[in-house]
Amino acid sequence: MSTSKAEATTPVNGSLTRQRRTYSIGELARMFEVTPRTIRFYEQEGLLAPERRGQTRIYHEKDRVRLKLTLRGKRLGFSLAEIREVIEMYDAMPDGNARQLKRLLEILADKRNNMERQLEDIRLMQRELDDVEMRAREVLERLGQD
Amino acid sequence: MSTSKAEATTPVNGSLTRQRRTYSIGELARMFEVTPRTIRFYEQEGLLAPERRGQTRIYHEKDRVRLKLTLRGKRLGFSLAEIREVIEMYDAMPDGNARQLKRLLEILADKRNNMERQLEDIRLMQRELDDVEMRAREVLERLGQD
């Protein structure tokens, strides 16, 4: 998990007021700094279901958003299976039966707990980092003086 | 990544005012809800270096803290290799040369960026969860009325 910056938000809509609705796999890959292989793998795992023009995949806004959510979920440590579960339930929502919906709410509560824990972890970890950094700077100081 | 609760903080110091300094591998495992195998693996990967009484491992407070930090790091998505890198540099700090220390500060800055990004991710994810939950509740409502 190294540093990077790109988040690939909504495109800036260069000319007209609602266009550029589709993407190739390569475009999407560059946008999010993943490989096409990764995107195909996500499809194979049921996280994406792009349109097909013949053999080649055509991605729309919806697919892009899904990919974005998927990658965000990954950064938060969710497995692809977990992410898929939520996505599937979300898609099945309109006609979902009560049991399914309650199950979904359970999962969401679980994720929420997870988020809370991570927030706490982050706070603690930041303190640790502060501490280590302080010590490191002190040592550096002394090295400079001698 | 499922839900659980134990964090295994400092023991409550039952009788005297500074005791219970060592742990067996099994105790530690139960404390943090991992298997002994996991703990041995972390040692093999250079994250722990417990004392040995003959063959058997003896863990002190220091080791327990390290394990705690390691697991926290894991929950935040760091690899064992990354965690080890930080631990090693931390240990080598007192006599670390300037280059090493600067490298450490770089790594820390990197982790910090990571934390920031995760905070943002969590905020965004929480909104998504809110949204999904709302819709789910709406659908449930309608199911109840009809």
Add this chain to the structure above:
DNA sequence: GACGACGTTGACGTTAACGTAAAGTGGTTG
């Protein structure tokens, strides 16, 4: 002194999440 609980070291197995290489298709461009 047999038994069970706990510890030890190998060594091989497993899963998730891709990487990589091979071999083919379809379009456009000099």
Add this chain to the structure above:
DNA sequence: CAACCACTTTACGTTAACGTCAACGTCGTC
């Protein structure tokens, strides 16, 4: 038309992080 992309499928390879199993040693106790 040949060369070059970008895309496709199939399939085997790889890495991290353990799980699992075998075979053994060491206590305490019944």
